[in-house]
Amino acid sequence: xxxxxxxxxxxxxxxxxxxxxxxxxxxxxxxxxxxxxxxxxxxxxxxxxxxxxxxxxxxxxxxxxxxxxxxxxxxxxxxxxxxxxxxxxxxxxxxxxxxxxxxxxxxxxxxxxxxxxxxxxxxxxxxxxxxxxxxxxxxxxxxxxxxxxxxxxxx
Amino acid sequence: xxxxxxxxxxxxxxxxxxxxxxxxxxxxxxxxxxxxxxxxxxxxxxxxxxxxxxxxxxxxxxxxxxxxxxxxxxxxxxxxxxxxxxxxxxxxxxxxxxxxxxxxxxxxxxxxxxxxxxxxxxxxxxxxxxxxxxxxxxxxxxxxxxxxxxxxxxx
Numbered sequence: 001x002x003x004x005x006x007x008x009x010x011x012x013x014x015x016x017x018x019x020x021x022x023x024x025x026x027x028x029x030x031x032x033x034x035x036x037x038x039x040x041x042x043x044x045x046x047x048x049x050x051x052x053x054x055x056x057x058x059x060x061x062x063x064x065x066x067x068x069x070x071x072x073x074x075x076x077x078x079x080x081x082x083x084x085x086x087x088x089x090x091x092x093x094x095x096x097x098x099x100x101x102x103x104x105x106x107x108x109x110x111x112x113x114x115x116x117x118x119x120x121x122x123x124x125x126x127x128x129x130x131x132x133x134x135x136x137x138x139x140x141x142x143x144x145x146x147x148x149x150x151x152x153x154x155x
Numbered sequence: 156x157x158x159x160x161x162x163x164x165x166x167x168x169x170x171x172x173x174x175x176x177x178x179x180x181x182x183x184x185x186x187x188x189x190x191x192x193x194x195x196x197x198x199x200x201x202x203x204x205x206x207x208x209x210x211x212x213x214x215x216x217x218x219x220x221x222x223x224x225x226x227x228x229x230x231x232x233x234x235x236x237x238x239x240x241x242x243x244x245x246x247x248x249x250x251x252x253x254x255x256x257x258x259x260x261x262x263x264x265x266x267x268x269x270x271x272x273x274x275x276x277x278x279x280x281x282x283x284x285x286x287x288x289x290x291x292x293x294x295x296x297x298x299x300x301x302x303x304x305x306x307x308x309x310x
Contacts, residue, residue: 031186036235038193053235080191080208
Protein backbone atom coordinates (compact mmCIF):
# COMPACT_ATOMS: atom_id res chain seq x y z
CA UNK A 1 0.00 0.00 0.00
CA UNK A 2 1.21 3.52 -0.78
CA UNK A 3 0.79 6.08 2.01
CA UNK A 4 0.40 9.79 1.33
CA UNK A 5 1.32 11.81 4.40
CA UNK A 6 2.26 15.37 5.21
CA UNK A 7 4.25 16.21 8.29
CA UNK A 8 4.55 19.42 10.34
CA UNK A 9 6.15 20.68 13.51
CA UNK A 10 3.71 21.74 16.23
CA UNK A 11 4.00 25.23 17.70
CA UNK A 12 1.78 25.04 20.81
CA UNK A 13 0.89 22.02 22.86
CA UNK A 14 -2.50 23.45 23.85
CA UNK A 15 -3.80 21.49 20.85
CA UNK A 16 -3.58 18.36 23.01
CA UNK A 17 -6.75 19.37 24.87
CA UNK A 18 -8.60 18.33 21.70
CA UNK A 19 -7.14 14.80 21.65
CA UNK A 20 -9.80 12.13 21.11
CA UNK A 21 -7.48 9.28 21.95
CA UNK A 22 -3.86 8.89 23.12
CA UNK A 23 -1.57 5.85 22.84
CA UNK A 24 1.85 5.09 24.23
CA UNK A 25 4.31 4.00 21.51
CA UNK A 26 7.78 2.43 21.76
CA UNK A 27 9.58 1.67 18.54
CA UNK A 28 12.94 0.51 17.32
CA UNK A 29 14.56 -0.29 13.98
CA UNK A 30 16.03 -3.45 12.46
CA UNK A 31 16.97 -1.37 9.40
CA UNK A 32 17.11 2.42 9.17
CA UNK A 33 17.95 2.36 5.45
CA UNK A 34 15.35 4.78 3.97
CA UNK A 35 14.85 2.42 0.98
CA UNK A 36 14.01 -0.55 3.23
CA UNK A 37 13.18 0.60 6.75
CA UNK A 38 12.09 -2.16 9.16
CA UNK A 39 10.34 -0.96 12.31
CA UNK A 40 9.19 -2.86 15.42
CA UNK A 41 6.53 -1.05 17.43
CA UNK A 42 4.48 -1.57 20.54
CA UNK A 43 1.38 0.62 20.76
CA UNK A 44 -0.33 0.23 24.13
CA UNK A 45 -0.85 -3.57 24.35
CA UNK A 46 -0.33 -4.39 20.65
CA UNK A 47 2.72 -5.20 18.53
CA UNK A 48 3.41 -4.26 14.91
CA UNK A 49 6.07 -4.89 12.31
CA UNK A 50 6.27 -2.29 9.56
CA UNK A 51 8.38 -2.13 6.40
CA UNK A 52 8.70 1.07 4.37
CA UNK A 53 10.27 1.66 0.97
CA UNK A 54 11.77 4.79 -0.57
CA UNK A 55 9.81 8.04 -0.56
CA UNK A 56 8.51 9.63 -3.74
CA UNK A 57 10.57 12.60 -4.96
CA UNK A 58 8.39 15.15 -3.06
CA UNK A 59 8.58 12.98 0.07
CA UNK A 60 4.80 12.74 0.50
CA UNK A 61 4.20 9.10 -0.51
CA UNK A 62 5.91 5.89 0.46
CA UNK A 63 5.25 2.15 0.14
CA UNK A 64 4.27 0.76 3.52
CA UNK A 65 3.58 -2.81 4.66
CA UNK A 66 2.36 -3.42 8.19
CA UNK A 67 1.40 -6.55 10.11
CA UNK A 68 0.12 -6.86 13.66
CA UNK A 69 2.22 -9.33 15.64
CA UNK A 70 1.89 -10.63 19.22
CA UNK A 71 3.02 -8.10 21.85
CA UNK A 72 5.53 -10.60 23.29
CA UNK A 73 7.08 -11.08 19.84
CA UNK A 74 7.39 -7.30 19.45
CA UNK A 75 9.07 -7.01 22.87
CA UNK A 76 11.57 -9.77 21.89
CA UNK A 77 12.25 -8.13 18.52
CA UNK A 78 12.75 -4.70 20.17
CA UNK A 79 15.78 -6.25 21.93
CA UNK A 80 17.38 -6.90 18.52
CA UNK A 81 16.83 -3.32 17.39
CA UNK A 82 19.45 -0.62 17.12
CA UNK A 83 20.21 1.06 20.48
CA UNK A 84 17.64 3.23 22.26
CA UNK A 85 14.05 2.79 21.13
CA UNK A 86 11.98 5.90 20.50
CA UNK A 87 9.34 6.62 23.13
CA UNK A 88 6.42 8.88 22.33
CA UNK A 89 2.76 9.44 23.07
CA UNK A 90 0.51 9.74 20.03
CA UNK A 91 -2.62 11.90 20.28
CA UNK A 92 -5.37 11.86 17.63
CA UNK A 93 -6.88 15.28 16.92
CA UNK A 94 -9.74 15.63 14.42
CA UNK A 95 -9.61 18.52 11.94
CA UNK A 96 -12.45 18.67 9.43
CA UNK A 97 -12.69 15.31 7.68
CA UNK A 98 -9.12 14.36 8.59
CA UNK A 99 -7.37 13.42 11.82
CA UNK A 100 -3.96 14.71 12.83
CA UNK A 101 -1.64 12.33 14.66
CA UNK A 102 0.43 14.39 17.10
CA UNK A 103 3.55 12.60 18.34
CA UNK A 104 4.95 14.01 21.59
CA UNK A 105 8.41 12.48 21.93
CA UNK A 106 10.01 11.61 25.27
CA UNK A 107 13.45 10.71 26.64
CA UNK A 108 16.34 11.76 24.38
CA UNK A 109 13.80 13.31 21.98
CA UNK A 110 11.83 15.33 24.54
CA UNK A 111 10.86 18.70 23.05
CA UNK A 112 10.12 17.29 19.61
CA UNK A 113 6.43 17.40 18.66
CA UNK A 114 5.32 16.35 15.17
CA UNK A 115 1.90 16.33 13.50
CA UNK A 116 1.10 14.02 10.59
CA UNK A 117 -1.95 13.93 8.38
CA UNK A 118 -2.77 11.11 5.98
CA UNK A 119 -4.32 12.09 2.65
CA UNK A 120 -5.92 10.17 -0.19
CA UNK A 121 -4.28 12.32 -2.88
CA UNK A 122 -1.16 14.48 -2.66
CA UNK A 123 -3.17 17.61 -3.65
CA UNK A 124 -6.15 16.97 -1.35
CA UNK A 125 -7.07 20.11 0.67
CA UNK A 126 -7.01 19.86 4.49
CA UNK A 127 -7.53 22.13 7.51
CA UNK A 128 -4.48 23.86 8.98
CA UNK A 129 -5.19 24.64 12.64
CA UNK A 130 -3.27 27.56 14.18
CA UNK A 131 -1.03 25.23 16.23
CA UNK A 132 0.39 23.78 12.98
CA UNK A 133 3.96 24.97 12.39
CA UNK A 134 6.54 24.58 9.64
CA UNK A 135 5.99 21.74 7.13
CA UNK A 136 8.74 19.07 7.24
CA UNK A 137 7.29 16.53 4.76
CA UNK A 138 10.14 14.65 3.11
CA UNK A 139 12.81 16.16 5.40
CA UNK A 140 14.86 13.08 6.31
CA UNK A 141 15.81 14.59 9.71
CA UNK A 142 12.23 14.06 10.84
CA UNK A 143 12.08 10.39 9.85
CA UNK A 144 11.79 8.39 13.05
CA UNK A 145 14.46 6.05 11.65
CA UNK A 146 16.87 9.03 11.53
CA UNK A 147 15.81 10.24 14.99
CA UNK A 148 16.45 6.73 16.41
CA UNK A 149 20.14 7.13 15.54
CA UNK A 150 20.32 10.92 16.03
CA UNK A 151 18.16 11.86 19.02
CA UNK A 152 16.73 15.39 19.16
CA UNK A 153 18.93 16.31 22.17
CA UNK A 154 22.02 15.97 19.90
CA UNK A 155 20.70 18.28 17.12
CA UNK B 156 12.81 -19.15 19.45
CA UNK B 157 16.47 -20.16 19.48
CA UNK B 158 17.60 -22.35 16.58
CA UNK B 159 20.52 -24.78 16.89
CA UNK B 160 21.90 -25.62 13.46
CA UNK B 161 25.08 -27.07 12.02
CA UNK B 162 26.09 -26.37 8.47
CA UNK B 163 28.35 -28.29 6.03
CA UNK B 164 29.48 -28.15 2.45
CA UNK B 165 28.32 -31.06 0.30
CA UNK B 166 30.91 -33.08 -1.62
CA UNK B 167 28.79 -35.13 -4.03
CA UNK B 168 25.39 -34.31 -5.45
CA UNK B 169 24.42 -37.99 -5.74
CA UNK B 170 22.85 -37.48 -2.29
CA UNK B 171 19.96 -35.72 -4.07
CA UNK B 172 18.57 -39.09 -5.22
CA UNK B 173 17.48 -39.53 -1.58
CA UNK B 174 15.49 -36.29 -1.47
CA UNK B 175 12.01 -36.77 0.02
CA UNK B 176 10.82 -33.34 -1.02
CA UNK B 177 12.22 -30.36 -2.95
CA UNK B 178 11.15 -26.70 -2.86
CA UNK B 179 12.10 -23.70 -4.93
CA UNK B 180 13.24 -20.75 -2.78
CA UNK B 181 13.86 -17.09 -3.68
CA UNK B 182 15.02 -14.80 -0.91
CA UNK B 183 16.24 -11.27 -0.40
CA UNK B 184 17.31 -9.11 2.53
CA UNK B 185 15.98 -5.87 4.02
CA UNK B 186 18.88 -5.97 6.48
CA UNK B 187 22.03 -8.08 6.21
CA UNK B 188 23.34 -6.91 9.60
CA UNK B 189 24.18 -10.23 11.35
CA UNK B 190 22.74 -8.87 14.63
CA UNK B 191 19.37 -8.06 13.03
CA UNK B 192 18.97 -9.83 9.70
CA UNK B 193 15.60 -9.37 7.98
CA UNK B 194 14.83 -11.86 5.21
CA UNK B 195 11.94 -12.03 2.74
CA UNK B 196 11.42 -15.49 1.21
CA UNK B 197 9.13 -17.19 -1.23
CA UNK B 198 9.10 -20.99 -0.94
CA UNK B 199 7.04 -22.54 -3.72
CA UNK B 200 3.67 -20.73 -3.35
CA UNK B 201 4.19 -19.38 0.18
CA UNK B 202 5.74 -16.20 1.58
CA UNK B 203 7.73 -15.76 4.78
CA UNK B 204 9.33 -12.93 6.73
CA UNK B 205 12.19 -13.98 9.01
CA UNK B 206 14.23 -12.00 11.52
CA UNK B 207 17.43 -13.38 13.01
CA UNK B 208 19.59 -12.07 15.84
CA UNK B 209 23.30 -12.53 16.58
CA UNK B 210 24.79 -16.02 16.65
CA UNK B 211 26.09 -17.60 19.84
CA UNK B 212 29.89 -17.57 20.17
CA UNK B 213 30.25 -21.04 18.55
CA UNK B 214 27.89 -20.01 15.76
CA UNK B 215 25.51 -22.92 16.29
CA UNK B 216 22.51 -21.13 17.83
CA UNK B 217 20.67 -17.98 16.88
CA UNK B 218 17.40 -16.25 17.79
CA UNK B 219 14.94 -16.63 14.93
CA UNK B 220 11.45 -15.20 14.43
CA UNK B 221 9.43 -16.26 11.40
CA UNK B 222 5.95 -15.40 10.17
CA UNK B 223 4.14 -16.69 7.10
CA UNK B 224 2.87 -13.79 5.00
CA UNK B 225 0.78 -13.73 1.80
CA UNK B 226 2.80 -14.66 -1.33
CA UNK B 227 1.84 -11.35 -3.01
CA UNK B 228 3.15 -9.39 0.00
CA UNK B 229 6.43 -11.34 -0.17
CA UNK B 230 6.77 -10.60 -3.90
CA UNK B 231 6.19 -6.86 -3.22
CA UNK B 232 8.69 -6.87 -0.33
CA UNK B 233 11.30 -8.69 -2.46
CA UNK B 234 11.31 -5.58 -4.70
CA UNK B 235 12.52 -3.50 -1.72
CA UNK B 236 15.34 -5.93 -0.94
CA UNK B 237 19.01 -5.39 -1.63
CA UNK B 238 19.97 -6.22 -5.25
CA UNK B 239 19.83 -9.76 -6.63
CA UNK B 240 17.77 -12.23 -4.63
CA UNK B 241 19.26 -15.63 -3.89
CA UNK B 242 17.73 -18.49 -5.87
CA UNK B 243 18.10 -22.06 -4.67
CA UNK B 244 16.34 -25.40 -4.57
CA UNK B 245 16.07 -26.99 -1.13
CA UNK B 246 15.99 -30.80 -0.88
CA UNK B 247 15.07 -32.63 2.32
CA UNK B 248 17.13 -35.77 2.95
CA UNK B 249 16.43 -37.95 6.00
CA UNK B 250 19.41 -39.24 8.02
CA UNK B 251 18.55 -41.28 11.09
CA UNK B 252 16.16 -39.26 13.26
CA UNK B 253 17.16 -35.97 11.63
CA UNK B 254 16.61 -34.43 8.22
CA UNK B 255 19.28 -32.60 6.27
CA UNK B 256 18.22 -29.56 4.24
CA UNK B 257 20.42 -29.45 1.14
CA UNK B 258 20.44 -26.05 -0.60
CA UNK B 259 21.56 -26.18 -4.23
CA UNK B 260 22.18 -22.56 -5.20
CA UNK B 261 21.56 -21.18 -8.70
CA UNK B 262 22.43 -18.08 -10.73
CA UNK B 263 25.41 -16.13 -9.39
CA UNK B 264 25.82 -18.76 -6.65
CA UNK B 265 25.73 -21.85 -8.88
CA UNK B 266 28.23 -24.43 -7.63
CA UNK B 267 27.52 -23.76 -3.97
CA UNK B 268 25.77 -26.63 -2.17
CA UNK B 269 25.17 -26.46 1.58
CA UNK B 270 23.66 -28.97 4.02
CA UNK B 271 22.07 -27.88 7.29
CA UNK B 272 20.85 -29.98 10.17
CA UNK B 273 18.71 -28.68 13.02
CA UNK B 274 19.43 -30.08 16.48
CA UNK B 275 17.69 -29.87 19.83
CA UNK B 276 20.96 -29.48 21.75
CA UNK B 277 24.35 -28.29 20.54
CA UNK B 278 25.97 -31.61 21.60
CA UNK B 279 23.27 -33.90 20.17
CA UNK B 280 24.78 -36.74 18.07
CA UNK B 281 23.70 -37.03 14.41
CA UNK B 282 24.50 -39.16 11.36
CA UNK B 283 27.21 -37.94 9.00
CA UNK B 284 26.56 -39.42 5.55
CA UNK B 285 29.58 -39.82 3.25
CA UNK B 286 28.49 -36.90 1.02
CA UNK B 287 28.88 -34.50 3.98
CA UNK B 288 31.96 -32.28 3.53
CA UNK B 289 33.72 -29.66 5.62
CA UNK B 290 31.77 -28.10 8.51
CA UNK B 291 31.14 -24.35 8.06
CA UNK B 292 28.89 -23.69 11.10
CA UNK B 293 29.36 -20.10 12.23
CA UNK B 294 31.50 -19.16 9.20
CA UNK B 295 29.97 -15.82 8.20
CA UNK B 296 30.88 -16.37 4.51
CA UNK B 297 28.20 -19.05 4.36
CA UNK B 298 25.43 -16.87 5.80
CA UNK B 299 22.91 -16.33 3.03
CA UNK B 300 22.87 -12.64 4.01
CA UNK B 301 26.60 -12.46 3.18
CA UNK B 302 26.16 -14.47 -0.04
CA UNK B 303 23.37 -12.05 -1.12
CA UNK B 304 25.95 -9.24 -1.24
CA UNK B 305 28.95 -11.40 -2.21
CA UNK B 306 27.78 -14.06 -4.68
CA UNK B 307 29.77 -17.30 -4.91
CA UNK B 308 31.01 -16.47 -8.42
CA UNK B 309 32.99 -13.53 -6.96
CA UNK B 310 34.77 -15.61 -4.23
